[in-house]
Amino acid sequence: MQSTFASAQTAALPYFDEARSADVVNARMGEQTDERLRQVMSVLVKHLHAAIKEIEPTHEEWFAAIRFLTETGQMCTDWRQEYILLSDILGVSMLVDAINHRRPSGATPNTILGPFYVAGAPEYPSGANICLDGKGEPLVVAGRVADINGNAIPNAKLEVWQTNDDGFYDVQQKGIQPDSNLRGIFTSDAEGKYWFKSVKPRHYPIPSDGPVGKLLGAMGRHPNRAAHLHFIVTAPGFDPVITHIFTPDCPYLPEDAVFGVKRELIADFRKVDDVTVAERVGLRAPYWSVAWDFTLATAKTV
Amino acid sequence: MQSTFASAQTAALPYFDEARSADVVNARMGEQTDERLRQVMSVLVKHLHAAIKEIEPTHEEWFAAIRFLTETGQMCTDWRQEYILLSDILGVSMLVDAINHRRPSGATPNTILGPFYVAGAPEYPSGANICLDGKGEPLVVAGRVADINGNAIPNAKLEVWQTNDDGFYDVQQKGIQPDSNLRGIFTSDAEGKYWFKSVKPRHYPIPSDGPVGKLLGAMGRHPNRAAHLHFIVTAPGFDPVITHIFTPDCPYLPEDAVFGVKRELIADFRKVDDVTVAERVGLRAPYWSVAWDFTLATAKTV
Numbered sequence: 001m002q003s004t005f006a007s008a009q010t011a012a013l014p015y016f017d018e019a020r021s022a023d024v025v026n027a028r029m030g031e032q033t034d035e036r037l038r039q040v041m042s043v044l045v046k047h048l049h050a051a052i053k054e055i056e057p058t059h060e061e062w063f064a065a066i067r068f069l070t071e072t073g074q075m076c077t078d079w080r081q082e083y084i085l086l087s088d089i090l091g092v093s094m095l096v097d098a099i100n101h102r103r104p105s106g107a108t109p110n111t112i113l114g115p116f117y118v119a120g121a122p123e124y125p126s127g128a129n130i131c132l133d134g135k136g137e138p139l140v141v142a143g144r145v146a147d148i149n150g151n152a153i154p155n156a157k158l159e160v161w162q163t164n165d166d167g168f169y170d171v172q173q174k175g176i177q178p179d180s181n182l183r184g185i186f187t188s189d190a191e192g193k194y195w196f197k198s199v200k201p202r203h204y205p206i207p208s209d210g211p212v213g214k215l216l217g218a219m220g221r222h223p224n225r226a227a228h229l230h231f232i233v234t235a236p237g238f239d240p241v242i243t244h245i246f247t248p249d250c251p252y253l254p255e256d257a258v259f260g261v262k263r264e265l266i267a268d269f270r271k272v273d274d275v276t277v278a279e280r281v282g283l284r285a286p287y288w289s290v291a292w293d294f295t296l297a298t299a300k301t302v
Numbered sequence: 303m304q305s306t307f308a309s310a311q312t313a314a315l316p317y318f319d320e321a322r323s324a325d326v327v328n329a330r331m332g333e334q335t336d337e338r339l340r341q342v343m344s345v346l347v348k349h350l351h352a353a354i355k356e357i358e359p360t361h362e363e364w365f366a367a368i369r370f371l372t373e374t375g376q377m378c379t380d381w382r383q384e385y386i387l388l389s390d391i392l393g394v395s396m397l398v399d400a401i402n403h404r405r406p407s408g409a410t411p412n413t414i415l416g417p418f419y420v421a422g423a424p425e426y427p428s429g430a431n432i433c434l435d436g437k438g439e440p441l442v443v444a445g446r447v448a449d450i451n452g453n454a455i456p457n458a459k460l461e462v463w464q465t466n467d468d469g470f471y472d473v474q475q476k477g478i479q480p481d482s483n484l485r486g487i488f489t490s491d492a493e494g495k496y497w498f499k500s501v502k503p504r505h506y507p508i509p510s511d512g513p514v515g516k517l518l519g520a521m522g523r524h525p526n527r528a529a530h531l532h533f534i535v536t537a538p539g540f541d542p543v544i545t546h547i548f549t550p551d552c553p554y555l556p557e558d559a560v561f562g563v564k565r566e567l568i569a570d571f572r573k574v575d576d577v578t579v580a581e582r583v584g585l586r587a588p589y590w591s592v593a594w595d596f597t598l599a600t601a602k603t604v
Contacts, residue, residue: 016393016561018400024561025393030522037520040363043356045392051349052397055342062398066385073375073385083368090347091318091327095354096364098320218339220332259318259326 022049068211075210081115085212088112088258089221103239106148107297111244111260114230116169121159121183127281128186129197132178136165136199138287139269143195145188145233145294152192153296156235159185160196162228167204188235197281200269200288201227203252216257226256231294238296245292267292324351370513377512383417387514390414390560391523405541408450409599413546413562416532418471423461423485429583430488431499434480438467438501440589441571445497447490447535447596454494455598458537461487462498464530469506490537499583502571502590505529505554518559528554528563533596540598547594569594 014024026042057065075082087093093112101110124130131138145156161183163169170181188194208216208223216223228244244260245267246253253261269290272278278285316326328344359367377384389395395414403412426432433440447458463485465471472483490496510518510525518525530546546562547569548555555563571592574580580587 015563015565016396021393021397028523033522040357043353047349047353049397051345054345056401057398059402069385070375070378073372076372083371091323094318095323095351096359099358100361219343220335221330261317263317
């Protein structure tokens with residue numbers, strides 16, 4: 001069927017070939033391609049082709065994948081990032097976070113920032129209450145910021161944000177919750193200590209009305225995140241920490257939809273019934289109390 | 303930092319862990335998950351995590367990927383499928399096609415259908431001219447449809463479509479080209495033979511004004527497809543063939559943007575100068591002539 005002419009002319013050329021398909025694609029990149037892009041695309045093409053060879057999708061399955069990827073993009077708006085959700089539920093966001101935040105043993109581990117962080121939280125003095133809607137079970141969070149050797153870090157900034165007792169962040173309920181409800185920035189004292197009042201956080205679902213929610217459902221998974229407080233802790237000369245602390249009694253702790261839980265970040269929330277102790281912190285008993293220390297690694301010099 | 307209570311309670315639970323990240327994600331799938339979906343997602347997650355571990359993306363690179371995937375979805379309309387383009391330029395479409403169309407040696411190989419096929423092409427008698435706009439260099443395509451043993455297949459349907467001499471399909475230029483320009487269905491005769499008139503096809507670019515075109519450019523690649531005619535050949539009892547035939551002199555032959563070229567599909571287009579021969583087929587010399595036989599494999603019984 002093939003002419004001798006064409007055969008002789010083109011025998012050495014890189015036509016498609018099932019066995020070495022990824023090599024054929026990667027060989028096509030131009031010499032001027034940015035070296036990092038070349039590396040990234042080569043690795044992606046290699047693993048993508050390997051996955052397809054292992055899956056052997058039918059044409060219908062391939063088209064279902066095309067449709068899913070298209071709909072995931074089309075679900076995105078200025079307020080909804082469905083591809084980040086996809087990255088989250090496949091453990092990719094946590095993996096990228098882990099790769100970028102390998103720390104010396106003993107340092108507080110990082111976790112993902114999440115979509116509900118907003119800059120510009122109010123600064124508060126120690127002991128202030130960040131719960132402005134009065135809902136939920138009162139909580140005192142107290143601890144110390146120190147370096148790997150246990151030396152106090154004074155003047156560290158601790159930014160905290162969390163859901164209210166209905167399982168929503170203030171930015172999800174503008175006009176319903178008070179502005180900056182359950183957000184605040186605190187500063188560690190001369191001994192590295194900090195404390196503030198809040199309420200016990202609630203679990204909440206990631207948005208599940210899009211293609212990613214449908215995929216989660218098809219995989220027999222639920223959209224809930226285990227209850228947590230978010231923190232960013234920064235101090236000059238130290239590696240900033242973006243992290244969570246988790247309540248130990250949340251039913252979704254071992255099934256956090258975005259794999260955000262790390263064992264070292266599960267805290268001990270204790271109930272305080274003592275009326276005198278409660279009075280001292282300006283609360284009525286019973287209330288919850290959690291002691292939580294942050295250990296910062298020295299900033300890497302670049 | 304971690305409480306003894308939480309530690310004892312949760313030690314065996316599947317929290318995120320960089321080393322075994324893909325296993326943690328895959329272990330989360332529910333028992334009721336469809337078996338095929340479980341297999342597909344497990345393989346995808348395994349290779350996705352392996353790729354990320356090899357790439358070690360920065361947070362900025364991860365976010366650039368999120369943006370790219372989002373924009374690719376948002377480029378899609380009823381008339382533009384940017385994710386299929388992405389699949390095409392990464393060799394994925396050809397790989398899926400190859401996996402689904404493994405044929406006995408000697409059978410005409412498959413290639414991708416492409417986005418410009420439309421059902422309902424006119425049926426023509428042998429020898430008809432499908433070029434309705436009179437542009438381009440005249441071409442005669444003639445050959446035979448046979449089975450693997452060389453036996454003629456009469457009454458096979460041969461559907462052909464191609465670009466005009468400006469490098470556009472009729473559906474890309476509605477109102478500019480005549481309807482059904484360069485599309486037609488022919489039928490093989492009692493000896494399995496077919497022939498028709500057309501024009502030499504031109505190379506053309508895939509749409510390159512979207513995110514996929516930008517990626518192609520960044521990889522030092524151009525968007526051109528090597529010049530070809532598309533065919534679908536069907537006959538009862540035989541495996542349908544979706545294929546191309548390529549001109550041997552197209553400069554983009556070794557660089558087809560979607561990897562659609564297979565060595566066995568490069569044809570021998572010959573120039574005919576003989577006036578008498580030209581008169582016999584109803585053309586003026588010189589014209590192009592290509593002899594092309596199709597070999598069909600017996601349909602697989604399911």
